[in-house]
Amino acid sequence: MGDFMIQIEHLHKTYRSGFLMKPKLALKDVSFNVESGQVYGFIGPNGAGKSTTIKVLTGLLNFDSGKVLVNGISPRDVKSRRFIGYSPEQPYFYDYLTGRELLKFYGRLVGLDGELLNSRIQWALELLHADKDWIDRRLRSYSKGMMQRVGIAQAVLAKPKLLILDEPMSGLDPMGRRDVREAIQELNRDGVTIFYSSHLLSDVESISHRVAMIVDGKIVREGSIDEITESCGVEYHVRTRTAILQNDLPEGVAPTGHPQEWVCADDAARDRLLTFCLSNGIAVEKMEHKRPSLEDILTEEIARADA
Amino acid sequence: MQTLKHIGIIALNTFRESIRDKILYNIVLLAIGLALFSIVLGEWSVFDRAYVIKSTTLTVMNLSCLLISIFVGISLVQKEIQRRTVLTLLSKPISRASFVIGKYFGLLAVVAVHLVLLTGVYYVILFLTKAEPTLYLLTAIYLIFCEMAIVIAVALLFSSFSSTVLSALFTMGVYLAGHLSDELLEQVRFANRMGEMGDASSAILEKIAVALHAVFPGLYRFNISSYVVHGLALPDLYLLWNSLYALGYVCVFLGVASWWFSRRDFL
Numbered sequence: 001m002g003d004f005m006i007q008i009e010h011l012h013k014t015y016r017s018g019f020l021m022k023p024k025l026a027l028k029d030v031s032f033n034v035e036s037g038q039v040y041g042f043i044g045p046n047g048a049g050k051s052t053t054i055k056v057l058t059g060l061l062n063f064d065s066g067k068v069l070v071n072g073i074s075p076r077d078v079k080s081r082r083f084i085g086y087s088p089e090q091p092y093f094y095d096y097l098t099g100r101e102l103l104k105f106y107g108r109l110v111g112l113d114g115e116l117l118n119s120r121i122q123w124a125l126e127l128l129h130a131d132k133d134w135i136d137r138r139l140r141s142y143s144k145g146m147m148q149r150v151g152i153a154q155a156v157l158a159k160p161k162l163l164i165l166d167e168p169m170s171g172l173d174p175m176g177r178r179d180v181r182e183a184i185q186e187l188n189r190d191g192v193t194i195f196y197s198s199h200l201l202s203d204v205e206s207i208s209h210r211v212a213m214i215v216d217g218k219i220v221r222e223g224s225i226d227e228i229t230e231s232c233g234v235e236y237h238v239r240t241r242t243a244i245l246q247n248d249l250p251e252g253v254a255p256t257g258h259p260q261e262w263v264c265a266d267d268a269a270r271d272r273l274l275t276f277c278l279s280n281g282i283a284v285e286k287m288e289h290k291r292p293s294l295e296d297i298l299t300e301e302i303a304r305a306d307a
Numbered sequence: 308m309q310t311l312k313h314i315g316i317i318a319l320n321t322f323r324e325s326i327r328d329k330i331l332y333n334i335v336l337l338a339i340g341l342a343l344f345s346i347v348l349g350e351w352s353v354f355d356r357a358y359v360i361k362s363t364t365l366t367v368m369n370l371s372c373l374l375i376s377i378f379v380g381i382s383l384v385q386k387e388i389q390r391r392t393v394l395t396l397l398s399k400p401i402s403r404a405s406f407v408i409g410k411y412f413g414l415l416a417v418v419a420v421h422l423v424l425l426t427g428v429y430y431v432i433l434f435l436t437k438a439e440p441t442l443y444l445l446t447a448i449y450l451i452f453c454e455m456a457i458v459i460a461v462a463l464l465f466s467s468f469s470s471t472v473l474s475a476l477f478t479m480g481v482y483l484a485g486h487l488s489d490e491l492l493e494q495v496r497f498a499n500r501m502g503e504m505g506d507a508s509s510a511i512l513e514k515i516a517v518a519l520h521a522v523f524p525g526l527y528r529f530n531i532s533s534y535v536v537h538g539l540a541l542p543d544l545y546l547l548w549n550s551l552y553a554l555g556y557v558c559v560f561l562g563v564a565s566w567w568f569s570r571r572d573f574l
Contacts, residue, residue: 015572055394055572055573055574058398059397059398060394060397060398060572060573061572061573061574062570062572078400078401078402079400081398081399081400081401082400084398086394086395086398087395088391088394088395088398091391091394091395092390092391092392093392093395094320094324094392096323096324096327105316105320106395106399108312108316109313109316109396109399109401110399110400111309111312151395154395
């Protein structure tokens with residue numbers, strides 16, 4: 001096990017709103033760790049607490065109780081932000097600046113200057129495929145996708161150890177999503193730990209080493225994609241050349257909508273069906289190992305929380 | 308060193324942002340217009356023409372700086388929060404105090420440039436109207452700058468925890484209280500001496516007046532237009548003591564603003 005880039009233990013956060021400062025618990029006993037060098041996906045429905053957790057990590061929000069460490073330093077300490085690059089959800093910037101001027105501004109704030117600053121800007125723009133004419137136009141003319149690329153570019157300028165991205169793929173077209181995915185993977189190959197939230201679960205499944213699922217302020221699942229999906233049970237879909245009478249079906253095997261296709265609830269049911277087919281001379285055309293997707297599991301968890 | 312650099316970068320950005328603000332240009336043009344109008348007032352007035360031009364223009368300088376501090380200054384922090392640019396900025400290794408102080412110096416620079424511009428207009432008017440342009444007038448302009456240094460700090464303090472409208476009202480309140488607190492105390496003491504109030508009420512009123520005088524910055528100290536316009540000498544070390552007085556208040560207000568800002572959540 002490597003060292004931890006992010007450590008969160010028993011984190012609680014309450015928002016107070018309205019004239020009477022009515023409390024609302026946004027994070028309830030949240031705990032998880034992110035090892036250095038991982039790509040860590042943070043998923044959940046809207047309002048579940050993803051952005052709140054991210055803002056606690058970046059020092060933008062205070063928290064009630066618990067322990068939060070970023071590279072071993074509390075986010076309440078300004079020093080913790082020396083290791084972090086952060087791009088907020090739907091980033092907004094000073095729209096009277098051009099994209100390049102904005103990157104220069106943020107670059108200077110993280111201690112870059114002169115030729116080093118220019119070369120870093122060039123590197124970040126190439127990484128995000130943003131080295132285009134529009135980068136020298138004022139930000140007020142930018143589309144959401146352009147803004148998102150500039151947002152991530154400013155986050156990587158200092159070559160941080162930890163890159164925190166809040167919905168980095170929202171507002172991007174398929175090409176943009178692919179570019180951001182590739183940028184994340186390239187940075188990760190260079191040793192950068194990536195912690196990001198996303199609604200696009202197919203992207204999360206394709207690039208994350210581990211995932212935490214948050215619903216209603218609580219972590220409901222945490223682990224690698226395999227660990228999470230296998231913990232929810234695995235199904236087998238078997239297609240035979242001829243039909244089987246429903247009364248003859250072994251225990252744990254059920255018909256699907258297709259007349260010659262059957263679903264086995266577990267390994268034992270699969271074995272019983274295969275034995276049945278062999279002993280009755282029924283040819284098996286295809287067998288698929290199916291496990292629930294992150295989307296299926298998230299939907300189930302949301303339904304459970306609502307209930 | 309790094310902190311000073313951060314303050315400088317934020318101040319420069321604030322300055323660049325402010326000078327794009329249309330409100331600023333409206334205030335500057337209005338101030339120049341009113342300064343020019345002082346020539347007409349000088350002609351119409353029964354008082355000495357030079358006196359009217361000099362004192363009117365100094366008042367215009369003071370009020371236009373106040374308007375810039377309130378309408379440009381207060382919106383600076385609120386805009387950062389509402390447009391959420393503050394999220395990216397404060398996720399960098401910058402202390403919130405550096406952010407507040409950077410904003411402060413950015414706006415102070417805007418006010419300084421405005422004052423330099425108006426001073427130029429002021430001296431041109433004085434030369435053209437042969438109204439005895441002396442360098443002594445610069446003393447009054449310097450103290451307007453000191454006064455605005457306090458007012459901007461007050462504006463930033465209020466905008467660190469309240470809305471734009473409330474911050475504007477509070478800042479205006481402090482400005483008025485700062486100018487009237489001395490007068491109020493004098494009036495209450497005079498009334499007491501004259502026996503115009505009952506014992507109990509006079510004691511309470513005097514305590515209130517003393518408290519207001521002590522709590523609010525004495526902005527009346529920075530209004531020396533009657534001295535400079537008439538060419539009267541100021542007390543010894545007046546500029547030094549009042550510069551230190553302004554610096555003290557600025558440090559306190561910025562310290563409280565930074566402390567409050569550092570406790571804020573940014574959603």
